[in-house]
Amino acid sequence: MAIWPMWPLVAFGMLPFGSSSVCANYCHKTVINSRWPCLPVIILFQGLHFVNATQLLLHMMGSVALLYWGIRMVRTGATRAFGAALRRMIAACSRSRVAALTTGATITAVIQSSMATSLLTSALIGRGQLSLSVGLAIMLGANVGTTLAAQILSFDVKAVWAVLVFVGVALHTASEAGKLKGLGRMAIGLGLIMLGLTHIDLAVTPLTQSAAFKMVLGSMSGAPVIAVLVAALITWAVHSSLSVVLIVMALAAAGALPIPAALALVLGANLGGAFTPYVEQSAAAPAVRRLPLGNLIVRLVVALPLLAVLGPVAGGLGLMESAPARVVINFHTAYNVLAAILALPFCDALANLCSRLLPDPPQQAETVGPRYLDENVLDQPPVALADALREVLHVGDKIEVMLRNAILVLENDDQKLMKQVASADDEVDTLYEAIKHYLMQISRSELSEDEAQRYVDILAFATNLEHMGDIIDKNLMELAAKKIKNQLSFSAEGIADIRRVHAHVVSNLRLALNIFTTGNITLARRLIAEKVALRDIERVAADKHFARLREGRIETVQTSSIHLDVLRDLKRINSHITSVAYQILDAAGELQGSRLKGDLE
Structure with missing residues (x-):
């Protein structure tokens, strides 16, 4: 119809009519007579003077932006203040479905983002640290927990927004880092949410005087499927079901939206909230995508029957509550509680269904490139750091294989294995660059103090691993090539000494990877002690080599420079290995100058 090109002009109050009533009557008749009863943009301003239409639209847009940003601040503040504790709560979930549901509800009640809970839980499932059925129980609880803020804000508490913003700014400014700063951010976010709701009320009030506006919104009661789809689409666009639910609440409270239409929009917001994490993780492994798929299935199965009886449900709720x-x-909460009650006994069956719908891909040859760096979780720093840590461990495993192969090349003159070591070093370089790039994309301002330290530790250890790979490929393998070219052989005693030092270095690498994962101070002190022990072993090996030189042993004389250089390079590799222990001990205040506090046992 001809009305379509006029949308932007009508929306901004710029149609060239002589009076607002002419424009309003034209829009009213056109919409009434069209097959598109849900075109609120056309008639938003019927009964209003068009000189204020742009102001009204901007007021509404700004109010919604305040609401959205406030919800984001609550989520990021809670993650910074309690992120580590919340992750431990999820990881510690037992096989009890009720305990998992309670954990999910508690965590999401704090961070007010079921999507964040979904991403954290999916990451743990993808690593094999949590079963899918337990993860589904956590998400059922998360869906209930996210309704807490909506329940609180449905009461008349908006007047305290100024107090919350003042207290939040005071806490955020007075605290350099830590929980108080995160709590301050949460308080500011709650204040902005309340301020946004207040201004949405102010923007909607003039519109409630328009019969045509009420007619358009009321038409959604007769087309609940369209209302559900619209709300789901908006929720996907803004990545916040709570924002959409609160806007629907404000419209209903102002009398601009009939209750049946409001309930349909709430269903759509819930479905959109379940759909968003699935889309966000569409590029992830099947094991990671199964959790959001299961959550989406539950919400769909519960929503479809409710959609058919929205009228009676609205009437029943209206009898119990007049506001x-x-x-x-209450409908928003009841829907999620009902879904949790109905689905909790079937978590195992649902997990099996999701596994069949998203099966693991067939095993393929390992490809070069990162395994665990998921760019979809970069806006969730705790999850992103966990992925980066896992990728560094992947690099550590490759370095161990290179180190074990290096001694075989030195012993057996295996040129094929030498090429494999060179290829592995190229892979390590590729992974190192990917880890650096990934870490650079994580916003440092979004990190808590502990997370910022972990960020530095991950990057430092990745750098040391890359240096180890270079020493193995560029130094040890060059020495092996020189030995092969000149057809030299180590003496039996000489290669035994090299093996002894090499075995100690490999053992220290395994210990360092354990320390990097756990941050265990006792193990870190042990690794420092092992560095001293290796120095003694290397010194003894060198002394024995010089003794053989004095005896004039032909193999020793011919390979002397290679032998000593191999010992030197193994010692250099060990120095990079032990760097992780110094990082842990320094952060714990266990270092004094360049020495450990206390005596090493």
Whole structure:
């Protein structure tokens, strides 16, 4: 129809009509007579003077932006203040479905983002640290927990927004880092949410005087499927089901939205909230995508029957609660509680269904490139750091293989294995660059103090691993090539000494990877002690080599420079290995100058 090109002009109050009533009547008749009863942009301003239309639209846009940003600040503040504790809670979930559900509800009640809970839980499932059925129980609880803020905000508490913002700014400014700064951010976010809701009320109030506006929104009651789809699409676009639910609540409270239409929009917001994590993780491994898929299935199965009986449900809720805002939020909570009760006994069956729908891919030859760096979780620093840590461990495993192959090349003159070591070093370089690039994309301002330290530790250890790979490929393998070219052989005693030093270095590498993962101070002190022990072993090996030189042993004389250089390079590799222990001990205050506090046992 001809009305389509006029949308932007009508929306911004710029149609060239002589009076607002002419424009309003034209829009009213056109919409009434069209097959598109849900075109609110056309008639938003019927009964209003068009000189204020742009102001009204900007007011509404700004109010929604305040609401969205406030929710984001609550989520990031809670993650910074309690992120480590929340991750431990998820990882510690037992096989009890009720305990997992309670954990999910508690965590999401704090961070007010079921999507964040979904991403954290999916990451643990992808690493094999949590079963899918337990993860589904956590998400059922998360869906209930995310309704807490909506319940609180459905009461008339918006007047305290100024106090919350003041207290939040004071806490955020007075604290350099840590939980208080995160709590301050949460308080500011809550204040902005309340301020946004207040201004949405102010923007909607003039519109409630328009019969045409009420007619358009009321038409959603007769087309609940369209209302669900619209709300789901908006939720996917803004990545926040809570934002959409609160806007629906504000419209219903102002009398601009009939209750049946509001309930349909709430269903759409919930479905959109479940759909968003699945889309966000579409590029992830099947094991990671199964959790959001299961959550989406649960919400769909519960929503479809409710969609058919929205009228009676709205009437029943209206008898129990007269305030429209409370009716909307009570339905939001009841829907998620009902879904949790119905689905909890079937978590195992649902997990099996999701595994069949998203099976693991067939085993393929390992490809060059990172395994665990998921760019979809970069806006969740705790999860992103965990992925980076796992990728560094992947590099550590490759370095261990290179180190074990290096001694075989030196012993057996295996040129084929030498090429494999060179290829592995290229892979290590590729992974190192990928880890650096990934870490650079994580916003340092979003990190808590502990996470910022972990960020530095991950990058430092990755750098040391890359240096180890270079020493193995560029130094040890060059020495092996020189030995092969000149057809030299180590003496039996000489190669035995090299093996002894090499075995100690490999053992220290395994210990360092353990320390890097756990941050265990006792193990870190042990690694420092092992560095001293290796120095003694290397010194004894060198002394024995010089003794053989004095005896004039032909193999020793011919390979002397290679032998000593191999010992030197193994010692250099060990120095890079032990660097992780110094990082852990320094952060724990266990270092004094360049020495450990206390005596090493």
